[in-house]
Amino acid sequence: MVSYINLLIFFCLVLLFAVGTLVLSKLVRYIDPNVNPVKVATYECGEDPVGDARIRFPVSFYLIALIFVLFDVEAAFLFPWILSLSKLGLLAFIEMLIFLTILFLGWFYAFKKGDLKWERQ
């Protein structure tokens, strides 16, 4: 329990550092009295900004996120498995092997469907 209180204290210290330095910077930095509107425009290499940045993006990004969820849940199962492996021995290993085989079928399905490819037709 003491360790977690240490973590909380450290978190507060880090937050204090992060916010405090920004405040300090606000006190010492140069502040432009009359800001040119071009200066605070969106940066697009000197051109006038075209349209909004809330654009559509490729579906591949969503697929990555989906496959990530699949594997990350599996990793969450692996953590307790590691701790009990040396106690349970081969039985725990075979059970995990079955679980990972099922999971790998999903990976293989995504692979065959071409979902792991970046460019899509």
Place this chain on the structure above:
Amino acid sequence: MTFAESVSHGAILLGAIIGVVTYLTWVERKFSGRLQSRIGPYLVGRPHGWLQPIADALKLLSKEDITPTKTDRFLFNLAPIWVVVMSLLGFAFLPLTINWVLVNIDLGLLYFSAIGSLIVIGVFIAGWASNNKYALLSALRAAAQIVAYEVPLLLSLLVPAVLAGSLNFQDIILAQEKYWFILFPVVGQISGITFLLAALAEGNRIPFDLSEAESELVAGFNIEYSGMKFAYFYLGEYAHLLAVSILVSILFLGGPLGPLLSGGVWIALKTLIVFLIVLWIRWSFLRLRIDQMMMLNWKVLVPLTLGNLLVAGLWVSLSR
């Protein structure tokens, strides 16, 4: 530990990290210079530019702060704070000598990786809040890349934990008294190398620095940031890199274990060597394309690390 002790230990750790990270930028510039037959910074604090990081910090502190009008102000200010807090928080779990660790819990490795993967949220907030197309594209790439490489990172991170039978960093260190885990036949080398690769991708380092890609995205998700907020992204990046270097030295190189010298010296030495290897990689390889990078992850690293973990698990369950 009393309350006062907790606060002072935390403050010492925080100060030490900030100091080391500041000087890592100097190490990087000096080492990069030498690799390219230059001498790197030398003017501030002659003859070796010792004071360069201090001068940089002061300059960034006093720089004008520009917030473009089209940004989402609250998120725009939140993002750098988020990145810096999350990348510094992970250090609380890392033992810097065998006995000195701020937060000594049995699930240290789990907590460390959980906090480490929260950084990506800050990066994405930065890209989204900037309302800039370069920033948004970069943030999307960074999110996809970090999320994808999270899988091999975790799977290779777990191999030392399997071999040690614990998620506590101290137990993992003590389990390496006979031999370092990097020396464990085949399994150790594969997990060590894949961990370093995945960690480079997590930290947006070359050859995986697609989200910064100067030649196409100008500067990446931090394009609209200036002054201290910009510095926070750098601080976060280098703090993350330092954490990764320490983690490699703890998980694979035995951390503070070593003859003659004290534990703190050994871990500092090993961390520095890992950091220099990262720099060496930086100046030796080209940036990958995003499809090549995703291919490397899903078709090579994920099956490889998964199989590797299973082999390690089989060995442990047979040899109990």
